[in-house]
Amino acid sequence: MDYPVLLTKKINFPLTYNSGVLGKFNVGDIVTVPFGNSEEIGVIWDKAQITKKKFKTKKIKKKLNYKLNRNLIKFINSFSAYNLSSKGIVLKMCLGNINNFKKDEKYFQENTFSLKNNFELNIEQKKALDELLSQNKSFKVSVLQGITGSGKTHVYFENAKRILSKNNQVLILFPEITLTNQFEKRFRDFFGFKPFVWHSKVTIKERRKIWQGVSKNKIKVILGARSALLLPFKSLKLIIVDEEHDASYKQEEGSIYNARDMAILRSSIENIPVNLISSIPSIETYNNCVNNKYKLIKIKKRYQNYPLAKTKIVGVGLENKKNYISEESFKIAEKFLDKNDQVLFFLNRRGHSTLLICKKCGYRFTCPNCSVYLTYHKNFEKLICHYCGVKKEPNNKCKDGDDQCDFYKYGPGVEKISEEVKSRFPNKRVKIFSSDYLINKKKGYDIIEEIENNKIDIIIGTQLISKGFNFKNLNCIIVVDSDFTGKGYDLRSTEKNIQLFNQLSGRAGRYSSDSLIAYQTLTPNNFVLTESMIKNPEAFLDEELVLRRSNNLPPFKRLIAIIISAKSQELSFKGAQQLKTELKKISDIDILGPVESPLAKIKKSYRSRLLIKSESSRFIQKKIAISLENLKISSKIKLTVDVDPINFS
Numbered sequence: 001m002d003y004p005v006l007l008t009k010k011i012n013f014p015l016t017y018n019s020g021v022l023g024k025f026n027v028g029d030i031v032t033v034p035f036g037n038s039e040e041i042g043v044i045w046d047k048a049q050i051t052k053k054k055f056k057t058k059k060i061k062k063k064l065n066y067k068l069n070r071n072l073i074k075f076i077n078s079f080s081a082y083n084l085s086s087k088g089i090v091l092k093m094c095l096g097n098i099n100n101f102k103k104d105e106k107y108f109q110e111n112t113f114s115l116k117n118n119f120e121l122n123i124e125q126k127k128a129l130d131e132l133l134s135q136n137k138s139f140k141v142s143v144l145q146g147i148t149g150s151g152k153t154h155v156y157f158e159n160a161k162r163i164l165s166k167n168n169q170v171l172i173l174f175p176e177i178t179l180t181n182q183f184e185k186r187f188r189d190f191f192g193f194k195p196f197v198w199h200s201k202v203t204i205k206e207r208r209k210i211w212q213g214v215s216k217n218k219i220k221v222i223l224g225a226r227s228a229l230l231l232p233f234k235s236l237k238l239i240i241v242d243e244e245h246d247a248s249y250k251q252e253e254g255s256i257y258n259a260r261d262m263a264i265l266r267s268s269i270e271n272i273p274v275n276l277i278s279s280i281p282s283i284e285t286y287n288n289c290v291n292n293k294y295k296l297i298k299i300k301k302r303y304q305n306y307p308l309a310k311t312k313i314v315g316v317g318l319e320n321k322k323n324y325i326s327e328e329s330f331k332i333a334e335k336f337l338d339k340n341d342q343v344l345f346f347l348n349r350r351g352h353s354t355l356l357i358c359k360k361c362g363y364r365f366t367c368p369n370c371s372v373y374l375t376y377h378k379n380f381e382k383l384i385c386h387y388c389g390v391k392k393e394p395n396n397k398c399k400d401g402d403d404q405c406d407f408y409k410y411g412p413g414v415e416k417i418s419e420e421v422k423s424r425f426p427n428k429r430v431k432i433f434s435s436d437y438l439i440n441k442k443k444g445y446d447i448i449e450e451i452e453n454n455k456i457d458i459i460i461g462t463q464l465i466s467k468g469f470n471f472k473n474l475n476c477i478i479v480v481d482s483d484f485t486g487k488g489y490d491l492r493s494t495e496k497n498i499q500l501f502n503q504l505s506g507r508a509g510r511y512s513s514d515s516l517i518a519y520q521t522l523t524p525n526n527f528v529l530t531e532s533m534i535k536n537p538e539a540f541l542d543e544e545l546v547l548r549r550s551n552n553l554p555p556f557k558r559l560i561a562i563i564i565s566a567k568s569q570e571l572s573f574k575g576a577q578q579l580k581t582e583l584k585k586i587s588d589i590d591i592l593g594p595v596e597s598p599l600a601k602i603k604k605s606y607r608s609r610l611l612i613k614s615e616s617s618r619f620i621q622k623k624i625a626i627s628l629e630n631l632k633i634s635s636k637i638k639l640t641v642d643v644d645p646i647n648f649s
Helices: 070-083 087-095 124-132 152-165 175-193 204-215 224-231 258-268 283-290 327-337 414-424 442-450 493-505 527-533 537-550 569-583 621-630
Strands: 002-007 017-018 030-034 038-044 062-067 141-146 171-174 194-198 221-224 236-241 275-278 296-298 310-315 342-346 353-358 375-377 380-383 406-413 428-434 457-460 474-479 516-523 555-566 591-602 604-616 638-643
Touching: 002 030, 002 087, 002 474, 017 030, 017 327, 070 087, 070 224, 070 569, 070 621, 087 224, 124 141, 124 152, 124 296, 141 152, 141 194, 141 516, 152 171, 152 175, 152 236, 152 275, 171 224, 171 537, 175 221, 175 296, 175 442, 221 310, 224 258, 275 296, 275 457, 283 537, 327 342, 342 353, 380 406, 414 428, 414 457, 428 442, 428 591, 474 493, 493 516, 493 537, 555 591, 555 621, 569 591, 569 604, 569 621, 621 638
Parallel strands: 141 275, 141 296, 171 221, 171 236, 194 221, 236 275, 310 516, 342 457, 342 474, 428 457, 474 516
Antiparallel strands: 002 017, 002 038, 030 038, 030 062, 353 375, 353 406, 375 380, 555 604, 555 638, 591 604
């Protein structure tokens, strides 16, 4: 008997195989089949590819002791259709590779669910919990919005506890791997057992153990990054998306998708609730709350009623100064250090200097593979590209010159700020908290532990430190550059900055009545900074919705970006023009471009962009998929489709 088998390949349809002597198969059965000269893993699919061609079928080799349920298959199909990704690649994200099935692992989760803890919810938290519980019977999207330090985590932990106590499964998504350790600890303190964690750094053996345990309903709760959405849960009854606004939920390479949106999609297919957690929701989420599509639940006060950090605007001039940190900011920091409080200097730029410029001829070190300048990292004594990772030795010569050049280090990074801080406070313990210094899991854990144990006085941090950390002695934050420097091509730059700084401010004063966040700025009277961000961030969201509507931008219109990449600029643009000609056959869309991408070259490939605009209520992906299938372009051209883009580079 013939069966459709979807393979973990870049294909959008199942291939036909014969069962041979293995007998009958069911939809969702995981099998191995011959493919070319190798053996591949696949799944008995729900629909066969319709064809009039006659061909000889190969035989299925083996049936494995695992299967995908119908809901997961439906999710993979819907995921593929929405994001214009091939079904085979999405299936690969679900199954991994044959390593997940080489042997049966023993899995054990200490999920005894005594569920006793010492956390007492306050009145406001209890009210929020009751509202969440009322939404748990079927598919509902609930948005738990609470100011930083309001105890949102304990509220959704309580909701998860009710689900887990009925022998069901829960998935909790978080945006950053860096948060794993602290989040694990909070989970363990609350529930009394250690959760399994799923992300890209998990070992092959651990991934196999988790995958098998989840599929057999032996593992009840997963803390996971984006890809955890495709795990084969058997009894999934709740999905929680922590920090739903975070841009890290958007997968930008391979199969491009937004994990928050896909969490909602999977919840709808499973007919289960999904909880979106945020202090300032994304524009899309906020709009759905305004329209009563999502249930909005608010917590307005901090847990134990500690006040939010006070704010102060520190104006800085454009004149050339020796230091990037102002004297006023140093004095603010000094006041808190004298009380043995911790201070954070925040700058969301890695390395030492943004670029090196020759004072004589203006030469700048650029990446040979990408259209960006190389960032100087003094700690490594390297010039590094933050897009392709290429490294160069900094020398004192211009590209073609023989003379010794005099290079000016332009634009501060965290390493430069660290130098200034150490010079001002030579007796204080200073540590940089950025991805360059968290080179492995242990290193990250060590730095976090040092901060928690008050072994560090001053932290120099990037945006990594803004997400979910709870440092009891951190009561002062200095934002070195609070000016909204987002590129003009990014319509979300201000939204991202407001969300970032709001998260950042929440790191200060969680256990103190005297805390402060100071914003250094060139524009101390900037309305967005002084009114919208500091006094009333929701005012910005309301104004932004008005602005987006008037300009026909998301969430009132749908955008789909297509990047056309090739080894030559000419070929890239030609491919883009061919694609636009094909897309013009679709009647109900607007096509913008083609234009050169703001980042015109990445990893030796030149990039052109098309932007498709349509009504937000229309599912146009099917029509676009047909256009892409009909497109006849050079095999040297690569197309990347980004539905609902948040990055416009």
